[in-house]
Structure formats: C-alpha cells, structure tokens
Amino acid sequence: MIAKMSERTEKRIGGKDLDIFPACLFTRGSLVKTDERRWRVLYTKSRQEKAVARQLATMDVPFYLPLLSRVSISRGRKTTSRVPLFSNYLFMFGDEEERVSALATNRLSRVIEVEDGRQIWSDLQQLASAIHRGAPLTKEERLCPGQRVRVRSGQLRGLEGTVVERQGQRRLVVAVNFLQQGASMLLDDCQIEAI
Incomplete structure (x- = not known):
C-alpha cells in the first residue's frame, strides 16, 4: 500500500x-471554515513535514x-534545497x-486545533504572498505585538505586518500569530501606512 501511495504521489506532483x-x-x-472542515496545525516528527505534505496531497486534503529556498555549499558545490520555514x-x-x-x-507528534480560522487563514495568506514574491525572509520567533502597517509600494506592496528594528535595519514582520512565529524581510524604499 505504501508503494502504491508513493507511486501516486510521484505521478501527481512530479517528485x-x-x-x-x-x-x-x-x-x-x-477555505476559511466550513461545517465539516477546519484549520488544524500538524506538529510532525523531526524532518517529516514534506512526507506528510505528500501524503495529504494524495488524500486530496x-x-x-x-x-524557503536555502543555498548551501558542500565540497565546493552549491546546492539549493527547499526547507520548511517553521520546523515540524x-x-x-x-x-x-x-x-x-x-x-x-x-509521522505526527500531535494535532493542534485552531479556534480562529479566519485569523490563521489571513496570516498564512500573507506569508504565502511574501514567499511567492521572492522576498528574502528571516525567521522570527516569539513576536511581540506592535504597530500594524501595510506596504503601499514596491515589491512587498499590499502585505500587512509589523515594522521592527533589527541591527539598525527596518524589517517588516509577517506573523502567524497562532504559533507566535513569523518571517521578516528588509523594507527597501517601501512606503508604509498605519492600519
């Protein structure tokens, strides 16, 4: 059965x-919330995120x-791999x-129920948009509440987040509040407005 699932996964997503x-x-x-479906956070065993994703895709879930794309150099060769922003x-x-x-x-350690489906959908949509736009992201943990802003121009136009100062640089933090984690990117000649 596992071999069949693996073959179906490979056919479906091309590896x-x-x-x-x-x-x-x-x-x-x-997909904010329906009568039957709701958002849940799956906490996986170590390094099992992609395997769980492939299995969920085969089940149409x-x-x-x-x-995120990460570049590493090993034995003089540069390789690019895609790694989870939030481990597990x-x-x-x-x-x-x-x-x-x-x-x-x-492959899971636990399943965490999400009460506010609209909020997590909004947070994840913002994060997906930032990743899709190719902005260089840095993982942020244990975020503190701050002034919310919206970017009015530039590559990050339309994103909402919080402006923080890190090592003398202004960064826009896009948070997944449920996890108290997020990602930040440099604000580069972007006009922002308070929300």
Missing part, C-alpha cells in the same frame, strides 16, 4: 516539493507548508476523518 494544496487555497473567500509545522484544512488519516501516517 517536486509540494508546499500548497490546492493551488487556490489562499484565493479570496476560499488541503494544506499549506511554508517552504504544517497547516491542514480538513475534517475529522482527514485528521484521523493524518495521524495514521505515524
């Missing part, structure tokens, strides 16, 4: 790292796994049966 399923997960008005975390939009199926993969 590439799948970070979002379906592709329209963050379009306006989609909507999810989001924020992945994956966001699933599923019903109770799909939650049980995810647990049955034996």
